[in-house]
Amino acid sequence: MSISRKMPADVARSLAERGRMRARARDTSADAWRRETFTLPRPEAREKAREMFARFPKAAYMTEIERWRELDDGSIEFTMRRLPTAD
Numbered sequence: 001m002s003i004s005r006k007m008p009a010d011v012a013r014s015l016a017e018r019g020r021m022r023a024r025a026r027d028t029s030a031d032a033w034r035r036e037t038f039t040l041p042r043p044e045a046r047e048k049a050r051e052m053f054a055r056f057p058k059a060a061y062m063t064e065i066e067r068w069r070e071l072d073d074g075s076i077e078f079t080m081r082r083l084p085t086a087d
Contacts, residue, residue, distance in 0.1 A: 035066065037079045045076035052080050060086035 006014075038048055049065060056063045061082040068078035 032083060033081050034084050035079055035081050037077065039071070039075055039077045042074065042076055045078060049078065049080065052082075056082045057086075 036052075038045065040048055053063055058064065063080065063082040066079045066081040068076060070076055
């Protein structure tokens with residue numbers, strides 16, 4: 001019986017291939033969600049989010065703020081996520 005030993009290059013190739021497979025699985029082009037990213041001053045950001053929720057209601061489009069952050073200048077960068085159509 002022989003013992004198979006992997007060389008560091010074999011391990012690296014295996015891990016790289018696994019990473020590529022995971023990246024393909026997460027590919028946003030195959031994702032059903034529509035995302036829009038905005039960077040606006042705080043009051044305009046709130047208004048834009050309200051507008052998006054009014055235009056694409058959460059109950060029908062599963063609309064949500066996927067992520068947000070405050071920038072150094074006080075602006076808000078946020079990403080709205082929704083389904084492309086309601087059933």
